[in-house]
Amino acid sequence: MEITITGLTPGFAGEVSGIGITQPLTHAQAGAIEAGMDRYAVLVYRDQRFTDEQQKEFSRNFGALEQARASNITAPADRRLDLEMADVSNLGADHRPLARDDRRRLFNLGNQLWHSDSSFRAIPAKYSLLSGRIVVDDGGNTEFADMRAAYDALDARTKAEVEDLVCEHSLIYSRGTLGFTELTDDDRRMFAPVRQRLVRTHPVTGRKSLYLSSHIGSIAGWPVPEARAFIRDLTEHATQPRFVYVHRWRQFDLVMWDNRTTMHRVRRFDETRVRDMRRTTVAGESMTVEQLAA
Ligand code: OGA
C-alpha cells in the first residue's frame, strides 16, 4: 500500500495512512515521510502500538537520537524511562501521577507554554516524535503553530527587523515565567543560555520561519524588557488560531513534528489521571547562528 498523507489544516499538519511504522521502513518509505514532514511540518499516525525500542528504531530513520539529559531536573536515578526517551508523562518511576507540589511536575508545567523542543541546546532538535501510550479524554490536547506561515504573514518592515536577530534561550527563562525559580547551582550551569537566530531557513525547502520559544529571555544587543515585549508580541502573532493545528489524542497516536518550523504546547488536564506520553527526539545537525543569512 502506498503512503498517503491527508491534510488536516490547509498546508499544515497531515495524517499518514498506508504504513505501519512499528515495523522497519524501506528507504523509500522513510524518504516519503521526510518529504511529508518538509511539506506539512506535523504528521499524525493513528493506532501505532509502539514499544520504546520500536519507537527509537522508527525515529532513527531521520537521524541520531538526542539524549534526554540536561532537559529537566529529574535525577538520573529517578528516571522512569531510559535516556533516549524524554518522559513527558505526569508520572514518577512508580508509574503513578506525581504529587501536586512535586518539583518535577512543576518544572514540567513549562510544556504548557509555547515552545520548540531543545531550543535551549546549542544544537537544537530536528524532529520530535510523541507516542500517546495512555491518553486522557478531557483536556491534554497538544497544539502546534506553523512558524513558516507566521513568518510569511509578517509585514515587510518586521521581516527586515527580525532577519538577523539572535536570541538567548534557556530553561531558566521559561520556568522563570511560571515563577519556578528554585534551581540549584548545578541546574543553572546545565541550563546556561544558548544563542539562536530568530529567523531560520529550512535546509531543504528554503522556506523561512520564525524561531520562537518560551525559552527566549533576551535578544542580543537589546534591552531585556524591550526584547521580552517584542518576543511576546511575535508569539501572539504566531499562535493565532489560523496558524494552529489542535491535536486531540487517541491512544496509540504518534505525532511527529519539525522543531525547526513549529512551536507546540500541551493544554491543562486533570493531573490526578495517568497521561503516559513518551517522546523520542531527533538531534539537529548544526547551530542556527552558523546559518548563513539567506
Ligand atoms: C513534548 C511536549 C506535549 C504533550 O513532548 O515535547 O511538549 O502533549 N509535550 O505532552
Ligand code: MN
Ligand atoms: Mn515539547
